[in-house]
Amino acid sequence: MxxxxxxxxxxxxxxxxxxxxxxxxxxxxxxxxxxxxxxxxxxxxxxxxxxxxxxxxxxxxxxxxxxxxxxxxxxxxxxxxxxxxxxxxxxxxxxxxxxxxxxxxxxxxxxxxxEASALDEVVVIAETSTVTQKIDRKVINVGKDLTSAGTTASELLNNVQSVSVDSQTGAVSLRGNENVRVLVDGKPTNISSAQLLQQIPSTSIKSIELITNPSAKYNPEGMSGIINIILHKNSNLGFNGSINTGLTKGENSRFNGSLDMNLRTGKLNFFANYGLNDGKRENFGKVFRTDNNSNQDFFFLNDRTSHLLKIGADVYLNDKNTLSFYTIQNKSDNLFNGNTLVKFNNVIDSNSPALVDSESNSQTYNFNYTLDFEKEGHNLEFEANFSNSDSPENAHYSETVNPSNEVLNYNDIVTNDRKNTLLNIDYTNPISENSKLELGLEVRLNETTNNNITTQHDFIYEDDGNGNFVLIDDGNGWYETAPRDDSSFKYNRDIYSAYLNYNYKFDKLSMQLGARLEQYEVNGTFVKGTETQTYTDEIFSIYPSAFFTYNPSDKNQFQLSYSRRVDRPSIGQVNPIREWSTPLITSIGNPELKPQFTNSYELNYTHQHKKGSFTFGTFYRRVNDNITRILNVDPLDDDKVELSFMNTESNNRYGVELSSNYKVANWWRVNASFDLYTQKESGIANGQELEVTNNSLNFRVSNNFKASKNLRFQLFALYRGGGESIQFKVDPMWMINTGASLKVLKGKGTVSFRVNDIFEGMKFKFESENPYPFQGQFNWESRTAFVGFMYRFGGGKNKAKRRKSRDNNETQGGGGFI
The missing domain is CATH 2.60.40.10 (Immunoglobulins)
Known part of the structure; x- marks a missing residue:
């Protein structure tokens, strides 16, 4: 070789x-x-x-x-x-x-x-995860933090400040809000964020960007901002790479591994990254409803194997012209085995096992051309990104107490296909030594098709003459039913955008003013049996942004920013056809739903000192036409809940964040973060308008101890305060992790060991009064042990002619640590 x-x-x-x-x-x-x-x-x-x-x-x-x-x-x-x-x-x-x-x-x-100017282009895997505060984002370099070893992206994000992931649903929250947009390498994917984060091994991740107040250069979707996951892409000279492998043991065993390689010769750089996750995860829980003395016991087992491959090349034609292309291939096979046992007064009413065999296959192809003009920083960039995915599902639902009940014993065959096209062109021109102009155009074309073929039946209801709907006795001890119609939909969403950013620097003060113009068009066709309904919308909007950065000295930095953002209704929120979602929830969309717009303001301060750094931030959001859930008793079945959505009045959300890195001694470093969010949430339950004020507090601290040149230890603690929504009151949860790593083979190899949630403090415990009084708790495999090995080979230095990210609107800033 x-x-x-x-x-x-x-x-x-x-x-x-x-x-x-x-x-x-x-x-x-x-x-x-x-x-x-x-x-x-x-x-x-x-x-x-x-x-x-x-x-x-x-x-x-x-x-x-x-x-x-x-x-x-x-x-x-x-x-x-x-x-x-x-x-x-x-x-x-x-x-x-x-x-x-x-x-x-x-x-x-x-x-x-x-070369000092090249230091930020050298790939260095840090001992801990570091955070760099830039003009419009925080960049978390994952590093060799023991709390991230052997995990998925979903678990890794739980260790990142300002972010939390629901271990039951996989839903991601940024600053206590789930309206967040998740990107991979700056691009949207066709897979839901919950599913995507379970498929990406943490060892395939180079860094995570938290963009809480994006500039006009960004897609404005996502009220709380953007989480951008950057995958590894080496560009070291010669042939280089690393191998990661590990085994996690909880109630079940899981294997993860990754291989990261590149070959850089002359004007060509070839790179590849492969990641694998394989294993089972279980969840279990109980829900007790006090008004009818019912108990529900849940058990879920997921057996997932996922593969992630990124491969591509950079071609440096000359000093002025660069071509780059890559593809990301993602394949996942998942077998879900679940069971729900329902008892009334301790007598079994139903026992419902479910078996769902699903796949997720997605492909992304990206091409980039950059032309650099004679003047430094003067360039033109064209990028094309094409992605498609298919996620077929074959599900079998049964009910063993009454196996002839065709409402609960049935099969579903679901196909879901998505295609995305993203084209953009960006122009940057440093007008003078202190000013810069940025212009850009973008086209986003999204197409989603879904088909659901089912053998399920629905009960037939009749009016009893008093305005009540009742079941019809079939004369055989059961009720009359009819086959449920198959359903399908096609949903096209096209967005055409243009943006302008103007940057100017006055001595110690720099500013960026920008605006993004977007034309939004959507067409949807929803079919159920012989019923067909359509949904269309067309909106033109302007999204301004402003950033001000003041550096009174090398050790202090202040940042003030503003941006306008939007959360557009999802497919499920506008689907006008009544759908059966779960045994106890029926959903129906609202085609009259309007987008919700957010005006977001932020202030950040970063201080560098001899032993570390300190960062303080605060934000305020004003949300207009807030999209709210409506929870009512199903008019056709008192034991069910009907879920829909509507726009309510504006509300306010605000919070503070603190993070610090402190070097206690040469052998001991502490990284900590604290955040507190307050937001009002409104909704309707049983026809009654409700409003709650939710205070969310989170704290993370990581201690890193260097015992010797090759041996180090880590102690990590997390506290996530309880919260309240219009439906739930949630108890606090917490965890303590510890780990150790040892460098071997002359520093090229590292052996790691870690135990997560030693005292099993991570559990979802809740209670509710709407629309029914109930309480419950869910648990998952939070306490696990991990052992892993990483080996690095090659020794080339890195100085890639960095491919400019169109969203890389940054200036050098201070630092902090999680």
Missing amino acids: KKIIFLCSLLFSLTVSAQLPSNSNPETGVVSGKVLDATTNQALPYVSIVIKDMNQKTVTGGITDDNGNFTIKQIPEGENNVEIQFIGYKTETKKINISRSNSKINLGTILLKE
Whole structure:
């Protein structure tokens, strides 16, 4: 393999040699030497050695070998410059004079220093997860934090400040609100966020971006902001990679692994990342309803195998033109086995096992072209992103107490297909030393089709003459039923956007003012049996944004920002056809539902000190036309709940966040975060309008102890305060994790061990009065043990010509830690 890499690295030198001018001077000189890293004193292989004459014309050259040694022959007589060039390092220049009496020159040991401007482009896997505060986001570099080892993206996000994930439903909340948009590599996916986060191994994740107040450059959807998951993409010189593998043991066993590789030669960089999750997870719980003395016992077992592959290449045509392309292939197979046991007065009323065999297959293809003009920072970028997914499902539901009941014994065959097209062009022009103009156009085309073929029956009701609907006795001890109609829908959503951002810097104050214009069009067709209904909407909106950053010194930074955002109704929220969702919930959408708009304001302060950093932030949101759930007793069945949606009056949401990193001693570092959110939630239950004020408090602290050069320990604690919604009052939950890691194999390998939720404090315990009085608790496999191994190979330095993310609207800022 090394020979292949060496030959590939020679391509640069051969190209140079092929273009060398002829020279009539005697070629008698030889120069040799050894190149080392100035910091580590390690040999640097594949360093370019370029020989130039006094007119700066290249006359010959070569590269260093695996041990950092080089020998360049056939150097013309006279004065020449020897340039030692390596990506990510400062170029060293040595002057030599070749003569007949001095034809062999040994330059000895040459120490190369890393280039300061390249430090933020060097891939470094930090010992802990660090947070960098930038102008419009927080960037969490996942690092080798033991709390993230061997987990999924869903579990990893629970360790990230301001984020929480419902372990039952997989729903993600940012700042206590579920109206959040989840992206992968800055792009939307066709898979639900709950499903997607279960499929991505944490070892495939490079960083997580929390964009709580996005600029006009962003899609404005998601009231609480955007969570952008960045997958690994190496661009180190030569052949490099890492292997991660691990086993998690709780009630069940789960395996995870990933392989991250790249090959960088000359103007080409090939990269690939593969991740695997395989294993079972169980959930169980109880719900007790006090008004009818009923108990429900739940048991769910998920057996999931998921594969994630990202592969692509960067082609550096020249200093001005770059082509990039990649594909993400995601495949998941899931077998769900569940059971619901219902008792009235301790007598079994129903026993309903369910078996659901489902798949999720998605493909994303991305192409990017960047043109850099002569002026630094002046560029034009075109990007095209195509994705499609299919998620077939074959479900069998049964009821063993009454197996002839065709309302509860049936099969569903569901197909769900989605296609997304995203085209955008971005133009950036630094008008002057202190100002910059950004312009862009974007087209988003989304198409969703769904078909549900079922053998289920529905009860037939009749009016008893008093305005009440009652079941019809079939004469055989049961009730009359009729086959449920098959259903389908097609939902197209197209969005056309244009944005403008203007940036200007006044000494210590910088500002960014922007606006995004969007034309939103949607067409939906919903079919159930012979019933067909349509849904259409068309809205033009403007979304302004403003950012102000003040740096009174190198250690202090203030940020003030504003943006307008939108949450548009989902398919389920506008589907006008009455659907049976669960045995106890019937849902019906509201085609008159309007989008809810949010005006968001934020203030952040970051302070750097000798032993770490401190960040304080506060926000205020004004939500107009708030989309609210309506919960009523089902008019056709008193034991069921009917769920729908409506727009209610505006409400306010606000909160504060604190995070800090402190170096207690050389061997002890503490990272902590605290957040408190307050929001009003309104809704309707049983015809009564309700409003609650929910206060949500969260605290996280991580202690990292360095016992020796190769051994370290970690102690992590999380407290998530209870909360209240119009339907639930939830108790607090907490967990304590601990772990250790040991570097082996001369630092190239790491063995990790971790135990999560030692005292089993993570559980969902709740009570409610609407629409019925009940209380319950759900548990999952929160206490687990993990053992893992990571091995890194290759040693090339990184200096990729970074592909500009269209949403990478950043300035250098302060830092903090979770």
